[in-house]
Amino acid sequence: MNNRETILEHALVLFASFGYDATGVQEICDQSGITKPTLYHYFRSKRGLMEALLAENYSPYIKRLKDACEYRGDLPQNIAEVLRSTFRFADSNLLFYKLQFSMRNAPARGEAYDIIKPWIKAQHEPVFTLFSEAERDNGNMRGRAQAYTITLLGMANAYIQQAVEENIGLNDDLAYQARQQFMYGIFS
Amino acid sequence: MNNRETILEHALVLFASFGYDATGVQEICDQSGITKPTLYHYFRSKRGLMEALLAENYSPYIKRLKDACEYRGDLPQNIAEVLRSTFRFADSNLLFYKLQFSMRNAPARGEAYDIIKPWIKAQHEPVFTLFSEAERDNGNMRGRAQAYTITLLGMANAYIQQAVEENIGLNDDLAYQARQQFMYGIFS
DNA sequence: GTCTTACTATACCGCACGGTATAGTGAATT
DNA sequence: AATTCACTATACCGTGCGGTATAGTAAGAC
Numbered sequence: 001m002n003n004r005e006t007i008l009e010h011a012l013v014l015f016a017s018f019g020y021d022a023t024g025v026q027e028i029c030d031q032s033g034i035t036k037p038t039l040y041h042y043f044r045s046k047r048g049l050m051e052a053l054l055a056e057n058y059s060p061y062i063k064r065l066k067d068a069c070e071y072r073g074d075l076p077q078n079i080a081e082v083l084r085s086t087f088r089f090a091d092s093n094l095l096f097y098k099l100q101f102s103m104r105n106a107p108a109r110g111e112a113y114d115i116i117k118p119w120i121k122a123q124h125e126p127v128f129t130l131f132s133e134a135e136r137d138n139g140n141m142r143g144r145a146q147a148y149t150i151t152l153l154g155m156a157n158a159y160i161q162q163a164v165e166e167n168i169g170l171n172d173d174l175a176y177q178a179r180q181q182f183m184y185g186i187f188s
Numbered sequence: 189m190n191n192r193e194t195i196l197e198h199a200l201v202l203f204a205s206f207g208y209d210a211t212g213v214q215e216i217c218d219q220s221g222i223t224k225p226t227l228y229h230y231f232r233s234k235r236g237l238m239e240a241l242l243a244e245n246y247s248p249y250i251k252r253l254k255d256a257c258e259y260r261g262d263l264p265q266n267i268a269e270v271l272r273s274t275f276r277f278a279d280s281n282l283l284f285y286k287l288q289f290s291m292r293n294a295p296a297r298g299e300a301y302d303i304i305k306p307w308i309k310a311q312h313e314p315v316f317t318l319f320s321e322a323e324r325d326n327g328n329m330r331g332r333a334q335a336y337t338i339t340l341l342g343m344a345n346a347y348i349q350q351a352v353e354e355n356i357g358l359n360d361d362l363a364y365q366a367r368q369q370f371m372y373g374i375f376s
Numbered sequence: 377g378t379c380t381t382a383c384t385a386t387a388c389c390g391c392a393c394g395g396t397a398t399a400g401t402g403a404a405t406t
Numbered sequence: 407a408a409t410t411c412a413c414t415a416t417a418c419c420g421t422g423c424g425g426t427a428t429a430g431t432a433a434g435a436c
Contacts, residue, residue: 003383003384015295016295017295017296017297018295018297018298019209019294019295019298019300021207021209021210022209022295022298022299024422024423024424025423025424025425026422026423026424034384034385035384035385035386036385036424036425036426037383037384037385037386037425037426038383038384038385040424040425040426041382041383041384042383045424045425046424046425098295099295101293102293102294102295104293105289105290105292105293105294106207106290106293106294107203107204107205107206107207107210107286107287107290108205109205109206110206110207110210111210112207146353146354147350147354150346150349150350150353150354151346151347151350154345154346154349154350155343155346157342157346158338158339158342158343158345158346159339161338161342162335162338162339162342165334165338166334166335166338181369181372181373184369184372185369191413191414212392212393212394213393213394213395214392214393214394222414222415223414223415223416224394224395224396224415225395225396225413225414225415225416226413226414226415228394228395228396229412229413229414230413233394233395234394234395377436378435378436379434379435379436380433380434380435380436381432381433381434381435382431382432382433382434383430383431383432383433384429384430384431384432385428385429385430385431386427386428386429386430387426387427387428387429388425388426388427388428389424389425389426389427390423390424390425391422391423391424392421392422392423392424393420393421393422393423394419394420394421394422395418395419395420396417396418396419397416397417397418397419398415398416398417398418399414399415399416399417400413400414400415400416401412401413401414401415402411402412402413402414403410403411403412403413404409404410404411404412405408405409405410405411406407406408406409406410
C-alpha cells in the first residue's frame with residue numbers, strides 16, 4: 001500500500017479516537033511509519049490532510065444521496081432512499097461516521113467545524129431541494145422544507161446512534177421504521 | 189461581581205465558541221481581566237474549571253429531570269415533563285446547551301468527553317429508570333428501556349436543534365408535538 | 377552517464393500551551 | 407503591633423505543537 005493511503009488510514013483512526021485538535025501530526029506519522037516531510041509532501045498541512053480525508057469518505061455518499069433525492073412524485077419513496085443511503089454510509093465506515101458526526105457538532109468557530117462546513121451543506125442541499133419540490137404537490141407542507149430537512153437528517157442520526165449503542169444492524173428494516181415515524185411527524 | 193463568577197462566565201463563552209481544546213487559559217484570563225494565578229487559585233486546572241462550569245449549569249436541570257421521571261403510572265405524562273424540562277434547560281442557557289452538546293459528541297477518548305461523561309450518565313439514568321418501571325405496566329415495551337431512553341433524548345436534541353436554527357420558540361407546544369411523535373414510535 | 381522528478385530522513389525553528397515559583401497586597405484576627 | 411489568610415501580579419518553566427530547511431535517495435528519461 002502506498003504511503004498516502006497509509007497516512008489517511010491511520011489519520012482516520014486517530015482523529016476519530018482523539019479528535020482533530022488533540023491529535024498531533026507526529027503521532028499520525030509514528031503510527032503510519034513515516035516522517036513528517038512525507039506527510040507534508042502528500043498533504044499541504046494538517047488541515048489539508050483532514051480535508052482529503054473528508055473528500056475521500058464523503059464523496060461516494062453525497063453522490064448516492066443526490067440520486068436518492070431525485071423527486072419523481074413519490075415523497076415517501078425518496079425519504080426511504082435518503083434514509084437507506086445514510087444508514088449504509090454509516091454502516092460501511094462507522095469510524096468515519098463517528099468522526100464526521102463529532103465534527104458537525106463541534107463549536108462553530110473551531111477549525112474542525114470550519115473544515116466540515118462545505119460537506120454539511122453538500123448533504124443538506126439535495127434533501128432541502130427534495131422537500132421544496134414536494135411542496136408543490138402537497139400544500140400543507142408549504143414553507144417547512146428547511147424544518148423537514150433538519151428533522152429527517154436529525155432523526156437518521158438518532159437511529160444510527162441507537163443502532164450503534166444497542167448493536168442492532170443498520171439494515172433496511174430500520175430505515176423503514178424511521179421513515180414511518182418521520183412521515184407521522186409530517187402528517188399530524 | 190467576584191472573580192470566580194467572572195471567570196466562569198467568560199470561560200463559558202469561549203469554550204462554547206471555540207471548544208475546550210482550542211481555548212487557551214491565557215485567553216480566558218485576558219477576557220476576564222485577571223491573570224493566570226487568579227484562575228488557578230479558584231480552579232485547580234483547566235480541567236477543573238470546565239468541571240466547575242458543568243456542575244453549576246447542569247445541576248439544576250438534572251434535579252428537575254429526576255422529578256420529571258418520577259413514575260406514577262402515567263408514562264405519557266412523564267415523557268411530556270422530561271421533554272419540557274429539557275427544552276427549558278436548553279432555552280434558559282442556549283450557550284451552555286451548545287457547549288455540552290458538542291462535548292457529548294466529541295471523540296470518546298478525548299479529554300472533553302471524559303469530563304462530561306458523568307453528566308451524561310446523570311441524565312441517562314433517571315430516564316432509563318422511568319422506562320424500566322413503565323415496562324412492568326406495559327408488556328410490549330419489555331427489554332427496550334435502553335432504546336427508548338436514547339431515542340427520547342435524541343429526539344429532544346433534534347427538536348432543539350431545529351428550533352434553534354429556525355428561530356422557533358422552545359415552548360411547551362413543541363414539547364407536546366415531540367411527545368406525540370415519540371409515542372407514535374413506541375406504539376407501532 | 378547525466379539530469380530530472382518523486383519521494384523521504386535528520387534536525388531544527390518559533391511559538392503557544394498548561395502550569396508554577398516567587399513575591400507581594402490588603403483585610404481580618406489575635 | 408504582629409500574624410495570618412485569601413487573593414493577585416510578574417516572570418518564568420518545560421513541553422509539545424505545526425511546519426520547514428537541508429540533504430539526500432532511488433528510478434526513469436534522454
